Amino acid sequence: MKLTRREFLLTTGAAAAGGVFAKLGLDLGPSVAFAEALKTRYSVESTTICPYCGVGCGLIVSTVNRNVINVEGDPDHPINEGALCCKGQSLYQVATSDRRLSKVLYRAPGSAEWEEVSWEWAIQRIAQRMKETRDTHFVPKDDKGRVVNRVDAIAALGGAALDNEECYLYSKFARALGMVYIEHQARI
Amino acid sequence: MPENPTDQASREAASFFQSLAEREGMAPSFVRLQEALFQFRRDELKRDATPIDSPAPAVIEEAFGHGRCLAQQVRLIPPPKILHETFQRLLAVLFAHCELPSSFRKWAQGAASADGLLENWLEAMSSKDQHVLAAFAEKSGQDEEILRWVGRELARPFYYQYGRIISMKDLSAWHHGACPCCGGAARMARLEKETGRRHLWCDLCDVQWSFSRVQCPFCGNDDTEQLGNLDVEEQSRYRIAVCQQCEGYLRTIDERQLPEGIFANMPLEDVATLPLDFVARREGYRQGLLDREKENHLS
Numbered sequence: 290m291k292l293t294r295r296e297f298l299l300t301t302g303a304a305a306a307g308g309v310f311a312k313l314g315l316d317l318g319p320s321v322a323f324a325e326a327l328k329t330r331y332s333v334e335s336t337t338i339c340p341y342c343g344v345g346c347g348l349i350v351s352t353v354n355r356n357v358i359n360v361e362g363d364p365d366h367p368i369n370e371g372a373l374c375c376k377g378q379s380l381y382q383v384a385t386s387d388r389r390l391s392k393v394l395y396r397a398p399g400s401a402e403w404e405e406v407s408w409e410w411a412i413q414r415i416a417q418r419m420k421e422t423r424d425t426h427f428v429p430k431d432d433k434g435r436v437v438n439r440v441d442a443i444a445a446l447g448g449a450a451l452d453n454e455e456c457y458l459y460s461k462f463a464r465a466l467g468m469v470y471i472e473h474q475a476r477i
Numbered sequence: 478m479p480e481n482p483t484d485q486a487s488r489e490a491a492s493f494f495q496s497l498a499e500r501e502g503m504a505p506s507f508v509r510l511q512e513a514l515f516q517f518r519r520d521e522l523k524r525d526a527t528p529i530d531s532p533a534p535a536v537i538e539e540a541f542g543h544g545r546c547l548a549q550q551v552r553l554i555p556p557p558k559i560l561h562e563t564f565q566r567l568l569a570v571l572f573a574h575c576e577l578p579s580s581f582r583k584w585a586q587g588a589a590s591a592d593g594l595l596e597n598w599l600e601a602m603s604s605k606d607q608h609v610l611a612a613f614a615e616k617s618g619q620d621e622e623i624l625r626w627v628g629r630e631l632a633r634p635f636y637y638q639y640g641r642i643i644s645m646k647d648l649s650a651w652h653h654g655a656c657p658c659c660g661g662a663a664r665m666a667r668l669e670k671e672t673g674r675r676h677l678w679c680d681l682c683d684v685q686w687s688f689s690r691v692q693c694p695f696c697g698n699d700d701t702e703q704l705g706n707l708d709v710e711e712q713s714r715y716r717i718a719v720c721q722q723c724e725g726y727l728r729t730i731d732e733r734q735l736p737e738g739i740f741a742n743m744p745l746e747d748v749a750t751l752p753l754d755f756v757a758r759r760e761g762y763r764q765g766l767l768d769r770e771k772e773n774h775l776s
Contacts, residue, residue, distance in 0.1 A: 363690070
């Protein structure tokens, strides 16, 4: 049962709050009064995995009201035992930096300005350009006349934040388009 | 000539208690009592290197191999003569520094010379069944809480020695919340300076062992939605780990917040952080307890 503040004050000096020391004739009033004035902040520590490379270092993220206040390596994680590389060490900024982008920005060819666009427009535009590139550079047969059905003008470099199943789908998607330059950033 | 490490440690402890008595929030009488008890334990540990029967290494291995603490494997009761002499010295300390009820004084003085009573007392405290000590208290006509506290102070010098033996073992495979020596609940924790790894500390045995940062050492809950910390805003080195499931709390010192080269002295920090006990209770938490059905401990 949680003591309410009122109950705490009422029982101060008695066995509940002062414990056995009150029975031993010790006045813990100064400690109780001091404790009353101490402020606390409730924080939560959650474990997660670094979103960058495939090593998968463990992290402990501390939050207050779901706002990140600290990110550190998880000392209990068997992979990194608390250590983090420089990218992992700076993850706090990923969560909190005011320089982090929160909107899609587009700079048109030849332009010096960034303009804000919607996700829907951006995804449509990316898909359109991929199709245009593929249609333009698709190679059905190589110079020896062999059927290759490939596109050399697009490369894939993702992605360390993808899990194994997502990487599988990603590579299938790339090959279905005809891509042959397929890499993974975690290897680099 | 370099100072004897023991003398240096004593001098540092004396300095610590002196500054603690002057610190806001610390009752001088409480600090004086704790200093006297601290010195009492040091003196007892100096008297004889091995007044206890050291458990054989094979016994310890077997205990750990089955996930049992030492107290579950062997009877940790010191020889009667040594126990009685230690109790006499403890009584002298207590009589000088606190106002024990007269009935307890009279009973204790009798117990100091009675055959088997002290052993029965410690056995009652070690029992899995919490009613055993209650029955002992009733039979003795004494307050159970005082018996528990005094009994614990009597046991500490001996359990410190058992703890030293245990601490020489590799405890990396001990993943329980209970002390590997006495099986009791941890009283404090520290976050290691270099790694942030959490080490639980048993005040009875002065043993430390590593334990997961995101698991309750009392009920085993590892749901991070139910675990948290009360960060003390004016004292960044301290936090109070809490569990919403069992409502237990554990005072914790973060060594990483201490100046370089400074490490936590857990017995001294246990005294210095008394106000945090009141903070935790103010917020509705209680001293963490292990499942008494499963563990055999003095608490």
